Amino acid sequence: MYSRTLQMLSPDYLKKLSTPSWDVIVVGGGITGAGILRAAAQQGLRCLLIEQRDFAWGTSSRSSSMVHGGLRYLGSGDWKLARDSINEREWLQQSLPGLVNFIPFLMLHKPWQWPTHHAFQLLLTCYDRLAGYRTRQWFNKLKIRQLLPCVSSACVSGSGFQDALTDDARLVMRVLQEAKNDGAELLSYTRVDELVYRDNQVVGVKVCTEANKQAVLEATVVVNATGVWSNKLASLAPGLTLRPLRGSHLTFPAWRLPVPAVVSFFHPQDHRPVFIYPWNNATIVGTTDLDESQKLDKEPKISLTEIDYLLSAANSQFPHAKLTASDVLSCWSGVRPVLSQKRQRKPSKESRHHMIWQEPGLISVSGGKLTTFHLIAEEVMTLVAQYCPDAQPVSIHTSPWLRTPSISNQWLRYLNPQQLQRLFGYYGKAANELLNCAKKEELNTIGASHTLWAELKWILMHEWVIHLDDLLLRRTRLGLLLRNGGDEYFPQIKYYSQQLLSWDDLRWRQEVQRYQQIWLRAYQLPNIS
Ligand SMILES: Cc1cc2nc3c(=O)[nH]c(=O)nc-3n(C[C@H](O)[C@H](O)[C@H](O)COP(=O)(O)OP(=O)(O)OC[C@H]3O[C@@H](n4cnc5c(N)ncnc54)[C@H](O)[C@@H]3O)c2cc1C
Known part of the structure; x- marks a missing residue:
């Protein structure tokens, strides 16, 4: 089994993360949490992100994946949100060509x-x-x-x-990878059950893993970026x-x-x-x-x-x-x-603005859009800096948040320019390594999708895949794009999973069963058997 998944599953990992105290613990592995983690890591803070399921399991793998300037907001007179969204769209497209197009x-x-x-x-x-x-x-x-x-x-x-389009779950993964490259730590399938208080101030979180291991992790400041669950961890600001x-x-x-x-x-x-x-x-x-x-x-x-x-x-x-x-x-x-x-408003008339609210030791953020995640992160970081004076604010102009390296011509022998741009957008500098590890036949796409077999292999090695649904619904979108959730390709996927994640036959059968239950419940039309 390869390093990243192995490391996260090792019994000592949680213990290792328990000491010493963190500067920032971010709760929630959607785009908002990923953005905040990326900003904190870039500012040199010791930071950890904790996600109760898989990264991007929440709304951030279930959006329309549009990185848009918000024409609708302009139409309703919300100039600020429209202007911010346009600026972010431009910046994201320039930073992540191939992922944001x-x-x-x-x-x-x-x-x-x-x-x-x-x-x-x-x-x-x-x-x-x-x-x-x-x-x-x-x-x-x-x-x-x-x-x-x-x-x-x-x-x-x-x-x-x-306007622009992306793949929302891949955007989350790309931002997390950049944070990891700058020293951040990540934990998936670990739920924050409660906040830990000392002298009326939040000083950490109590967590429980999928294997029912519990621990207390301490931090100078905790950021609650749990999206639609944010009121479970902290009460909302009055009137909201x-x-x-x-x-x-x-x-x-x-x-x-x-x-x-x-x-x-x-x-x-x-x-x-x-x-x-x-x-x-x-x-x-x-x-x-x-x-x-x-x-x-x-x-x-x-x-x-x-x-x-x-x-x-x-x-x-x-x-x-x-x-x-x-x-x-x-x-x-x-x-x-x-x-x-105002509860009586029509759903589509509700504001899409994000909101930030605080109590000592805890910053909560919710709402907003995929498109504006970087702005939200920057805003949260100004509050984090009040707790962590060692933070070194950096400008996106001098030290880019997200960077896509230029593509080496040597790969043009094997893949067309669009395929290469996509790979470099999705995986950043790791795309070179991904291609170096690939066998020639692994440069074929999987069915009618754009995903290469080489990517699937790379993802299993490096992208914290714990369950088959992580691989088929979020790291790749094969479960959405191929008939019957991609079951035609299970024999090859089984081969790679067994090779790279050491899943035995029993584990493979359990994973298939779990995946098919999820797929039938939420990704298949209810009236088609
Ligand atoms: C149908 C739809 C279409 C959309 N289309 C667009 C679009 O085209 N463009 C756009 O810009 N925006 C769009 N959005 C909005 C955008 O998707 C969301 O604003 C964004 O994904 C929210 O991200 P988040 O990180 O705040 O929340 P989430 O992605 O939900 O992340 C929160 C995470 O917190 C985790 N969590 C919760 N509780 C705990 C706990 N106790 N411990 C640990 N982890 C916990 C959850 O598992 C979850 O993964 C759309 C939204 C929807 C629903």
């Missing part, structure tokens, strides 16, 4: 529908102004038909602009409630509805914006927005009403595609951590 967006217009294409173009003018360059375009009916041959004849024009809002997506094979851009339109039923977009060689339709009533410790799952809503959205714009539930490869649902002051 620009993609054209196309808003479809129908006659008599608000906003009209004139109004929308005006909004895009402001959007371009904030970005500092122009991407907006206007397409007439003929051009729209050329771009989208199957689009409904009711669509009379379109507005084009640019945490309103968990579920959003779901459907995945289709790309050939069933090929789209060259992120196509956006308003749902005929409730006039909410819906997106159809190309992602990892599949087509995604999303999303919904409704109060989550299921327990938050279970994997969130799509309801029959949401399936109808998303299918009818897609068929309203692409009636010739005649999409049905039997075309769906997989589905996924996530729960937005929305901090709400």
Whole structure:
């Protein structure tokens, strides 16, 4: 078994982490926690991140993966969030090409529908102004038909602009890897059960591992970045409630509805914006927005009403595609951590701002977006610095947060430039090592996905895979992108897992059983057996 997973599973590891005291303990291994850990490590602090399940297990592997400037926020007059999101989009795309990629967006217009294409173009003018360059375009009916041959004849024009797409769970992993490279420590499948207080100040956390081992870990300051669970660890600021809002997506094979851009339109039923977009060689339709009533410790799952809503959205714009539930490869649902002051608001009218609140020794943060994780981390770090005067603030201009090395030409013999850019975006400087370890046949992709067998091997060796679902649902997205959750490839995956994680046959069977239970519950449509 290879170092990282082995190290995390070793009986002494927890003991080793228990002393001496940490500068910062971050609770929650989603994008918010990962960003804070990365910032703390860069500032030279001794820092540890603790995640109750797998890294990115929460909302950060279940979003729409858009790194967007938030046109919607601009439309509702929230200039600050729109401007911050645009700046972050630009910075992320420059830092992580191959992982965060620009993609054209196309808003479809129908006659008599608000906003009209004139109004929308005006909004895009402001959007371009904030970005500092122009991407907006206007397409007439003929051009729209050329771009989208199957689009409904009711669509009379379109507005084009640019935003970006990523893979949310891979973004978390990339940020964690950078933090680890700067000396941070990570613990997954370890739950923080309670905070430890001394003289009315938080001084640490009491944790329990999956194997039921318990320990107390001390820190100068604890950061609660547990997203939708943040009110379980610390009470919310007065006047706030945490309103968990579920959003779901459907995945289709790309050939069933090929789209060259992120196509956006308003749902005929409730006039909410819906997106159809190309992602990892599949087509995604999303999303919904409704109060989550299921327990938050279970994997969130799509309801029959949401399936109808998303299918009818897609068929309203692409009636010739005649999409049905039997075309769906997989589905996924996530729960937005929305901090709400007025419960009676419609879900989609709730603010997407993050909030930070404190008590002595504890900083809590929740809400916000994937796109703005770095800003949130910087804001939290200004508060951390009050506890840790040794922190050495660094500017992203002099010491980049995230860096993607240039690609060596030697690999062009084996992979095309897009594949290489993707690898370097996903794995940073480790991509060279990943390629050096690969056999020629491992440079083939797995089924219709973009994932190479060489990546799967690398991930098993270096990315803290504890269970099969970590590998198939978050480190790779094979469980979302391949039919039946990728079971066709189990023999090869078994081979690698046994070689690299020392799983015997019994362990492999247990892992398959666990994975299939999760997949059937949360990633497969409920009415398809
Ligand atoms: C459907 C949907 C679509 C979205 N689309 C976008 C988008 O396109 N672009 C965008 O910018 N944003 C999007 N978002 C928002 C974005 O996904 C979230 O804001 C972001 O992922 C929240 O990250 P987080 O780290 O705060 O929370 P999480 O990712 O949920 O992380 C919190 C972690 O804390 C862990 N945890 C909880 N309690 C404990 C404990 N006691 N001990 C240890 N660990 C614990 C959880 O297991 C979890 O992994 C979307 C959200 C949803 C739901």
